[in-house]
Amino acid sequence: MLRVYDSTMTQIDSIFSAGEDEGGDFDPEDSPGAFYYETPGGGYGLMQIPFYPGGASHTDRNGETWSGTMADPGYRIGRYAPGGDTTLIVVTERPPVPVTPAERDSAIAVIRESLRESGVTREMDWSRIPDVKPALESIFTSAEGNVWVAIPNLSGGTDYDVLSSDGSYLGTVTAGGLDVYPWLPPVVVGDTFLAVVNDELDVPYVVRARIVPVD
Structure with a gap:
């Protein structure tokens, strides 16, 4: 849901995306993108x-x-003006990354633990x-206003x-094998790329790289 505010930060509208509605019951056991589990104390959780x-x-x-949303086999990006009007649609086709x-196995081990x-x-x-x-x-967008869309590569x-x-x-x-921190978008200014990445021990640090063309 997108909440719209005026200049005084008073909410003036709520825009619901496809698949959302303004009401309805929430069934945690039927969450399409999450595992449901029950704890010994009688509670439950989603992962x-x-x-x-x-x-x-x-x-x-x-x-x-x-x-952006998934398309088959690429992605679809829409640009929306305040108020929800669609001003641009971009659709790509890319081979899936397995x-x-x-x-x-690593993801399952983390969940089990x-x-x-x-x-x-x-x-x-x-x-x-999947x-x-x-x-x-x-x-995210760069300082110049270009739109950067993060996609997976075969190097992980x-x-x-x-x-x-x-x-x-x-x-x-x-970006090769850089494990860019997913919750903090990189900063791009000109040909400079700044990002928080994780090393092999999951220790975060800041990387500054220069963007160069490939012949």
Whole structure:
């Protein structure tokens, strides 16, 4: 849901995306992107399914929202003006990036350990983990106003499709095996790329890189 505020920060509208509504009952056992589990004390919890395709959104400096969803086999991005009017649609087609057996086993091990700490020993339905990675990870804009779309690569890291503000494709920036921190978007100014990444021990640190063209 997108909440719209006026200049005094008074909410004037709520925009619901496809699949959302203003009411309805929530059934935690029927969450499409999460594992449901019950704890010994009578409570319950939800844990995100690894590699489950979701969406991403970003509001640029002009107040327009770029919202991305999965397409088959690529992604679809819409640009929405304040109030919800669609001003641009971009659709891509890309070959899917498979989830490797090692990545799947590692994700399952992390979930099992987390559940074990909560006293849960029941196995989840691991078949719900997708065989391919989401085609779209995140969206942000550079200082110049270009739209950067994070996509998975075959090295286990993240690449970026770069679009101009009118949706034209400018190129793809390859980041190799950099494990960019997913909850903090990089900062791009000119040919400088700044990002928080995790090393092999999951220790975060800041990387400053220069973007160079490839012949």
